[in-house]
Amino acid sequence: MMLYSPRTLSVTVEKDHSLLSIFPNPTNKQIGIRNIEYGQKLLITIYNFTGIFILQKDLDINHNYIDISSLPDGIYYLNIFNGSEKIGSEKLQISKQP
Numbered sequence: 001m002m003l004y005s006p007r008t009l010s011v012t013v014e015k016d017h018s019l020l021s022i023f024p025n026p027t028n029k030q031i032g033i034r035n036i037e038y039g040q041k042l043l044i045t046i047y048n049f050t051g052i053f054i055l056q057k058d059l060d061i062n063h064n065y066i067d068i069s070s071l072p073d074g075i076y077y078l079n080i081f082n083g084s085e086k087i088g089s090e091k092l093q094i095s096k097q098p
Contacts, residue, residue, distance in 0.1 A: 020080065026093035029069045033080075036061045043081040046092070049074060068094060 020042075021034035036042060038061055045056045046068075054076065057066045068076075073094050080088035 020088060022078065022090055022092070025090075026095045027068065028094060028096045030065050030067050031078075031092065032065045033059055034064070036064055040082060042087075045079045045081070047077045047079075049076065051077075068092075073097070 019035045023032055023034060025031070033042065033044070036059060040060065042059045043056060044059060044066060046054045046066075048054055054071065055066075059066070071094055073096055076092045076094060078088075078090045078092055079086060080090070
């Protein structure tokens with residue numbers, strides 16, 4: 001289940017009693033994932049709006065940010081995996097204009 005409000009700056013993914021929050025969205029330098037459980041290792045993959053693979057990053061409770069400052073403005077899609085299980089998919093907007 002996705003929880004969102006038109007005025008929030010993050011997107012929350014809820015699955016199997018865990019809440020993950022991707023913030024900020026839109027962003028310009030980095031994104032973070034909140035509420036990663038102790039011992040949980042996540043794989044984040046990012047694709048551009050045409051479906052071309054851009055990057056992937058392993059995250060855990062101690063390393064939960066992804067530097068996206070080198071990516072151009074646009075719409076991107078994140079896939080979130082816990083092991084081999086896909087636990088979420090989110091749209092990310094990168095906008096470097098103030």
